Amino acid sequence: MAKETKDYSKYFDFSGAKVISEDEHGKKIRLGGRDIHIVSEPNYRQEKQRGKEEVKVLYDNAVPEALRTLGTNKKYLIYTYGCQMNEHDTEVMKGLFEQMGYTATEDRNEADVILLNTCAIRENAEDKVFGELGHLKSLKTEKPELILGVCGCMSQEESVVSRILQKHSFVDLIFGTHNIHRLPELLMNAIFSKEMVVEVWSKEGDIIENLPKKREGMRAWVNIMYGCDKFCTYCIVPYTRGKERSRLPEDVIAEVRELARQGFKEITLLGQNVNAYGKDFTDRHYRFGDLMKDISKIDIPRVRFTTSHPRDFDDHLIEVLAGRGNLVEHIHLPVQSGSTAILKKMSRKYTRESYLELVRKIRAAIPDVVLTTDIIVGFPGETEEQFEETLSLVREVRFDSAFTFIYSPRAGTPAAEMADDVSAETKKERLKRLNDLMAELSRESNERLKGQIVEVLVEGESKNKANMLSGRTRTNKLVHFEGPKEWIGQFVHVRVTEPQTWYIKAEPVELATVQGAVS
Numbered sequence: 188m189a190k191e192t193k194d195y196s197k198y199f200d201f202s203g204a205k206v207i208s209e210d211e212h213g214k215k216i217r218l219g220g221r222d223i224h225i226v227s228e229p230n231y232r233q234e235k236q237r238g239k240e241e242v243k244v245l246y247d248n249a250v251p252e253a254l255r256t257l258g259t260n261k262k263y264l265i266y267t268y269g270c271q272m273n274e275h276d277t278e279v280m281k282g283l284f285e286q287m288g289y290t291a292t293e294d295r296n297e298a299d300v301i302l303l304n305t306c307a308i309r310e311n312a313e314d315k316v317f318g319e320l321g322h323l324k325s326l327k328t329e330k331p332e333l334i335l336g337v338c339g340c341m342s343q344e345e346s347v348v349s350r351i352l353q354k355h356s357f358v359d360l361i362f363g364t365h366n367i368h369r370l371p372e373l374l375m376n377a378i379f380s381k382e383m384v385v386e387v388w389s390k391e392g393d394i395i396e397n398l399p400k401k402r403e404g405m406r407a408w409v410n411i412m413y414g415c416d417k418f419c420t421y422c423i424v425p426y427t428r429g430k431e432r433s434r435l436p437e438d439v440i441a442e443v444r445e446l447a448r449q450g451f452k453e454i455t456l457l458g459q460n461v462n463a464y465g466k467d468f469t470d471r472h473y474r475f476g477d478l479m480k481d482i483s484k485i486d487i488p489r490v491r492f493t494t495s496h497p498r499d500f501d502d503h504l505i506e507v508l509a510g511r512g513n514l515v516e517h518i519h520l521p522v523q524s525g526s527t528a529i530l531k532k533m534s535r536k537y538t539r540e541s542y543l544e545l546v547r548k549i550r551a552a553i554p555d556v557v558l559t560t561d562i563i564v565g566f567p568g569e570t571e572e573q574f575e576e577t578l579s580l581v582r583e584v585r586f587d588s589a590f591t592f593i594y595s596p597r598a599g600t601p602a603a604e605m606a607d608d609v610s611a612e613t614k615k616e617r618l619k620r621l622n623d624l625m626a627e628l629s630r631e632s633n634e635r636l637k638g639q640i641v642e643v644l645v646e647g648e649s650k651n652k653a654n655m656l657s658g659r660t661r662t663n664k665l666v667h668f669e670g671p672k673e674w675i676g677q678f679v680h681v682r683v684t685e686p687q688t689w690y691i692k693a694e695p696v697e698l699a700t701v702q703g704a705v706s
């Protein structure tokens with residue numbers, strides 16, 4: 188794989204660009220016949236910095252009255268890539284669009300605005316977005332008044348913004364992860380100025396509360412913190428999402444209470460590293476365990492969280508989770524590698540042994556806990572023995588499932604400077620061996636459930652078969668069973684009949700017969 192260059196100065200070499208004006212509102216340039224207003228552009232150097240200044244919380248953020256009719260009789264469509272954080276940002280943007288009077292559409296041909304909410308985590312995530320931009324070009328040519336925007340993590344990358352300016356100049360709007368709340372004004376500028384508008388803040392902004400959110404279904408995401416300060420050497424997220432900052436507990440709790448009142452059945456607390464929650468508070472000692480404890484008292488049936496970094500997983504949190512109630516018996520605990528030497532090069536700040544010790548403590552407190560993980564294969568310098576240490580750790584922990592990835596170098600990260608010396612073929616072969624092992628473990632774990640009765644939150648009809656419903660157990664296992672549509676959104680008890688590798692077949696049981704239901 189080609190090593191990406193470190194010379195960022197070249198990214199913003201706009202040779203061929205004519206500077207039209209430059210003032211405190213940014214600069215206006217003309218490039219390839221396109222007028223571009225760069226209000227602010229991404230800057231790796233600033234994204235790396237972690238300032239000491241206090242983060243402010245802003246509460247008054249409704250769409251200005253003057254922009255509430257911008258979307259009358261108009262439609263919007265958002266394509267979302269990446270993690271739950273992005274999915275949830277899309278819900279916020281949908282909320283903003285609807286406050287501007289827009290309605291949603293699934294049909295790109297009838298959309299007046301299309302946004303791509305992008306992910307930068309691996310090269311293939313970025314390739315997908317550039318591929319989609321290629322497809323959208325013809326739509327834009329047919330319908331010049333269509334507004335096409337790019338937002339999300341890719342917008343925070345210098346190289347991406349530069350590439351769009353140079354090669355995809357039909358894009359009308361680029362904004363980043365820190366200025367989502369600016370969407371209404373940016374959109375208005377893009378519509379009325381006919382220029383491409385670029386506004387990407389390189390430094391995280393304040394915490395913006397009370398933005399509208401359009402949630403659907405019975406499950407809701409709730410941000411508890413933003414950003415990441417871990418700087419794992421392979422990862423782009425600390426640059427695209429800024430420094431760690433926690434929402435105030437009172438704001439999180441008020442939101443969860445409101446979701447309970449609205450009848451949501453499950454919430455997932457979101458953060459890149461939820462175990463660091465509260466570490467940035469200067470006025471109180473209140474950590475993730477305290478937050479989980481307070482949320483366990485709210486009348487919402489299921490509470491999940493993602494993602495937890497092994498490093499800050501403390502004993503208090505384990506104790507709180509062991510109290511169960513609405514805190515489910517599933518923990519996603521990314522390990523990345525089973526080799527201490529590789530973990531060190533990844534700067535994960537824990538060892539194979541300390542990870543196993545943490546698992547031991549969690550299992551002692553919650554014996555039926557389901558553990559899932561993320562693993563990267565083919566990190567620079569990973570030897571066959573080190574990869575085998577990953578396999579042996581996976582066997583030892585007996586993860587129920589894992590997201591497995593081939594290492595992808597990200598420009599600007601320290602690992603991108605290391606020799607990417609594991610061949611593409613070896614990486615693929617390791618991924619296959621790991622996935623085969625995961626399939627074996629997942630099957631075994633599902634087999635152990637045979638005959639047991641589990642509680643399922645019914646999410647919808649099964650995609651593949653009529654009369655079949657699907658839902659998830661407390662431990663997040665996918666279950667298919669027969670039942671009426673009226674059960675969607677309800678909890679039902681089912682008996683596991685035919686465990687498969689990645690899902691479970693089951694049959695509903697009369698609630699009266701349920702004795703000592705397990706998860």
Ligand code: SAH
Pocket residue numbers: 308309421422423424458459460494495496521523561562563592593594595596597
């Ligand atoms: N904050 C989460 C991870 C978010 S990214 C955590 O630390 O657990 C989700 C996963 O993508 C990571 O856990 C990692 O396994 C994978 N990932 C991140 N950067 C990657 C890269 N450059 N190449 C391959 N996989 C990567």
Ligand code: SF4
Pocket residue numbers: 415416417418419422423424425459460496
């Ligand atoms: Fe990336 Fe590491 Fe932060 Fe997770 S903890 S987002 S892997 S830097």
Ligand code: F3S
Pocket residue numbers: 268269270271272273305306307308339340423424427428
């Ligand atoms: Fe991707 Fe950004 Fe999430 S890089 S994984 S969308 S935080």
